[in-house]
Amino acid sequence: MEFALNQYREMHWESELSLLPTCLLLLLAVRTWSTQAGSGAVLLNVAPPLPFFPDNEAISRKQEQVIKSVGYPFPGWGSARWLWITWLALAALLTLTHLYFPPFREITSLESHPATRCILFIAGAVAAMAIFDLMQFVFLWNEPRGLLRSLDRERFKRSFVPIKVFKWSNLWSFSGESFQDRRAVDAALHDCVIELARKYQHPGFNGDAAGLEVLRRKYDQVPLPPVGPLEFRIDHDQFFHHIFDAASEAVTIISERRFAQQDPPPSPEWNGSLVTVNCDPTVNCGGKGEGGPYADELEELSRLPAWERAAERLICLMYIGFIQAIVARLHSLLISVAFVFTLVTLAVSIYPFVPFSPLLLLGVLVLLAITWGFFKVFSEMNSDPILRRIVREDDRKEQGNFYFKFGEALALPLLAMGSTILPGGTGRILSLVQALVSHAQ
Numbered sequence: 001m002e003f004a005l006n007q008y009r010e011m012h013w014e015s016e017l018s019l020l021p022t023c024l025l026l027l028l029a030v031r032t033w034s035t036q037a038g039s040g041a042v043l044l045n046v047a048p049p050l051p052f053f054p055d056n057e058a059i060s061r062k063q064e065q066v067i068k069s070v071g072y073p074f075p076g077w078g079s080a081r082w083l084w085i086t087w088l089a090l091a092a093l094l095t096l097t098h099l100y101f102p103p104f105r106e107i108t109s110l111e112s113h114p115a116t117r118c119i120l121f122i123a124g125a126v127a128a129m130a131i132f133d134l135m136q137f138v139f140l141w142n143e144p145r146g147l148l149r150s151l152d153r154e155r156f157k158r159s160f161v162p163i164k165v166f167k168w169s170n171l172w173s174f175s176g177e178s179f180q181d182r183r184a185v186d187a188a189l190h191d192c193v194i195e196l197a198r199k200y201q202h203p204g205f206n207g208d209a210a211g212l213e214v215l216r217r218k219y220d221q222v223p224l225p226p227v228g229p230l231e232f233r234i235d236h237d238q239f240f241h242h243i244f245d246a247a248s249e250a251v252t253i254i255s256e257r258r259f260a261q262q263d264p265p266p267s268p269e270w271n272g273s274l275v276t277v278n279c280d281p282t283v284n285c286g287g288k289g290e291g292g293p294y295a296d297e298l299e300e301l302s303r304l305p306a307w308e309r310a311a312e313r314l315i316c317l318m319y320i321g322f323i324q325a326i327v328a329r330l331h332s333l334l335i336s337v338a339f340v341f342t343l344v345t346l347a348v349s350i351y352p353f354v355p356f357s358p359l360l361l362l363g364v365l366v367l368l369a370i371t372w373g374f375f376k377v378f379s380e381m382n383s384d385p386i387l388r389r390i391v392r393e394d395d396r397k398e399q400g401n402f403y404f405k406f407g408e409a410l411a412l413p414l415l416a417m418g419s420t421i422l423p424g425g426t427g428r429i430l431s432l433v434q435a436l437v438s439h440a441q
Contacts, residue, residue: 192313
């Protein structure tokens with residue numbers, strides 16, 4: 001009879017007595033984590049390097065490497081020591097609670113005692129992955145936050161306002177940052193270097209402009225010649241090498257102001273056809289009109305020599321591309337936390353563990369931690385002065401946009417936790433999944 005009942009439970013997983021849905025949901029949670037981790041690492045690898053500021057390391061290449069190290073799926077120990085220590089302490093506490101805390105030791109199921117302990121341990125390990133991503137989400141934001149504060153003390157911050165290539169809504173959409181968004185920044189960087197070299201005839205940009213033109217001609221061919229992954233990676237690194245050298249030169253000429261305060265004559269062969277992004281600093285692009293918060297800075301910017309506006313624009317575009325990559329990595333961590341927590345919650349709640357109250361209490365505590373982490377990061381991003389300069393459209397509709405994004409991020413975890421409390425919540429979810437599977441067949 002016991003064998004027959006076990007066979008029935010294994011075959012009829014919609015009865016809410018089978019272990020199969022729990023295992024599948026846990027596997028799906030691991031798959032979600034690995035997918036988001038891989039995409040996040042790629043986003044960081046294609047981020048443009050920051051220019052070199054000799055007198056301000058907080059916004060230079062060294063700080064960029066620290067931020068990237070914290071953002072990788074497995075952060076380096078040197079740059080994320082406290083992240084690892086805190087997470088290891090929490091993981092050890094979770095393990096000890098599972099093994100020795102009486103309410104957890106009393107949890108039973110229809111399976112044998114070792115099988116029950118194994119399933120709970122696997123669920124706890126996957127939940128620990130979500131907790132690590134949540135901590136990384138908070139720690140990663142703290143690093144660029146310091147960089148943004150330092151940027152707010154620089155004079156060239158005024159050139160963030162008229163640049164149009166940053167699309168905030170795309171970064172926080174379900175699909176995240178697109179290839180077109182990254183390509184727009186790369187194209188604008190290229191055009192700034194060519195403009196400084198050809199139109200304003202600054203000799204420090206000639207070599208980098210020539211190298212960028214070689215790459216552009218190679219990838220502008222129709223049809224595009226076959227390019228392997230390794231060759232593309234080398235070309236991409238070469239592109240950023242030229243951009244980094246040009247941006248460092250722009251920092252030098254702005255800092256030393258060793259050029260005359262008037263525009264040099266345009267080059268005879270220059271016709272402006274390479275400039276594809278409208279970055280006219282005399283126009284308040286998307287701001288609040290003449291009386292906007294940045295009107296004074298835009299007026300000050302319009303009085304600068306055109307070559308200096310182009311140099312400041314090049315530097316700001318480097319930071320915009322880097323911020324895009326970091327925010328996109330934050331987005332992937334947010335998706336990972338929300339989905340992994342949701343899947344683990346459903347995996348545990350659809351199986352008859354008794355008593356269920358310890359698992360429910362632990363889930364509520366993790367949900368409160370997720371709510372705190374999301375609120376902290378969203379609220380600080382919403383009030384950051386540099387991000388306001390970059391996205392500057394109606395001040396991003398401050399309160400409405402903030403609460404909408406915050407609620408959107410918490411929707412799945414709240415629904416998953418609600419399904420464990422409401423009568424029949426997980427049963428309805430299983431019925432829906434069963435119907436989808438039946439129609440797919």
